[in-house]
Amino acid sequence: MRKIKIILVSVLILVLALLTFACTQKPSGEIVDDEENDLVVVGFSQPGAESAWRVALTDSVKDSFTEARGYRLIYKDGKSKQDNQIRDIRTFIQQGVDYIVLSPIVETGWDTVLDEAKAAGIPVIICDRNVVVSNESLYTAFVGSDFIAEGETAISNLENILLDEETGEVKSANIVHIQGTIGSSAQIGRSKALENALEKHDNWNVVYEDCGEFTKAKAREIMASALQEVGADGIDVVYCENDEEAFGAIAAMNEAGVKYGEEGIKVISFDAMNTALVLCLDGQISVEVECNPLQGPYIYNLISRLNRGGAVPKITYVKEQYFTKDNLSNEIIEKRKF
Incomplete structure (x- = not known):
């Protein structure tokens, strides 16, 4: 009889221990509040x-x-x-x-x-x-x-580059347009600015257009195809919707032995990462519009x-700027965080 009681007590202790252990486990996928830090x-x-x-x-x-x-x-x-x-x-x-x-x-x-x-x-x-x-x-x-504003800044700078000082008219331009991911805000805004510019300048034409997915590899393929189909002599500008695409377009032009930058095809890009700004300072990229x-x-x-229970604005735009060879320096690039 005493042995039975001992066994029952042991079983009861084991059950209570198991229940205690189960209750202290964190359910999978759930966040448990940190009582000490209240994060x-x-x-x-x-x-x-x-x-x-x-x-x-x-x-x-x-x-x-x-x-x-x-x-x-x-x-x-x-x-x-x-x-x-x-x-x-x-x-x-x-x-x-x-x-x-x-x-x-x-x-x-x-x-x-x-x-x-x-x-x-x-x-x-x-x-x-x-x-x-x-x-x-x-x-x-x-x-x-504000991606449309970014695009408008790029177009304004391109107009300055193509301005004929003698006539005061903007020169004609054949443009390769390498789009970003279709349907993204960046692609929509930057593409819209270019579309508006084409309506404004009837001597501007897009001679080749494809989606680069914001990647260097895809943009490289697109620019290589554009050079083959259109020919370097038929291209004045490549409008890249981010720096990775600009890097890809530049790689394709290097492989084809095509001049770009100050003495050739003008490269327009967005993001203004430090690696791209180095190319801009060197004159290889004509315009860099910052995307912060x-x-x-x-x-x-x-x-x-x-x-804290306060109200917030519905829209907050981050501060951004643009760069050309004329307003850049090594000191500016070195101080930037991206």
């Missing part, structure tokens, strides 16, 4: 890491949301697919994050998942590229670039204000 949890969805520019944006956000500042950042790489980003956002919702930061690969197709975030009471900050949704209340704020990736501090300021 604010931010989920960050990026479309990928296809360029140095996007890596700089990621680093800027990571540097802004640190545990030392009271935040825990969960970073997700969408591998250049919208479906992956949508899945990642739904994961953030399931985890119960406090805020979601989304850098969308394209503008459309976000209504359903953003509605889910809104229903869960999670504010969403859109950064870099914007979204087009049926109801703008689906996201809290946008931080990023250091958006982390802007996003941090918005979320900090929201966290």
Whole structure:
């Protein structure tokens, strides 16, 4: 009888121990609040890491949301697919994050998942590229670039380059247009500026156009094809919608032995990464329009204000500038962070 009691007590202790252990385990995929630090949890969805520019944006956000500042950042790489980003956002919702930061690969197709975030009471900050949704209340704020303004800045500088000082007229131009990812805000805005310029200047023509997906490899193929089909003599300008595409176009022209820059085809580019600015200072890239990736501090300021119960502006444009050989120096390049 005594042995039975001992066995029953032992079994009871074991059961209680197992229950205690089970209750202290963190459920898979869930965020458990850190009671000591009371960290604010931010989920960050990026479309990928296809360029140095996007890596700089990621680093800027990571540097802004640190545990030392009271935040825990969960970073997700969408591998250049919208479906992956949508899945990642739904994961953030399931985890119960406090805020979601989304850098969308394209503008459309976000209504359903953003509605889910809104229903869960999670504010969403859109950064870099914007979204087009049926109801703008689906996201809290946008931080990023004015891409049409960027394009207009590039066109204005190109007009100055092509200006005939004797006649005061803008010279004719045959243009190779290497587009960014179709449907992204950057591609739409920068392409729109070029389209408007073509309507304004009837002596400007796009002689070759294709999508470079914001990558060096694809742009290299496109420029090589343009040189074969049109010929270097039939091209005056290559309008690249980011630096990676400019690098690809330049590589193709080098391989073909084609002159570019001050004595040949004018290269127009966007982003103004340091490696591209070196080429601009050397005269190889004619115009560089900055697209500022250091958006982390802007996003941090918005979320900090929201966290204090304050209101935030719907749209915040980051500060940007443009560069040509005439306003650049080694000192300027060395001081820049990207």
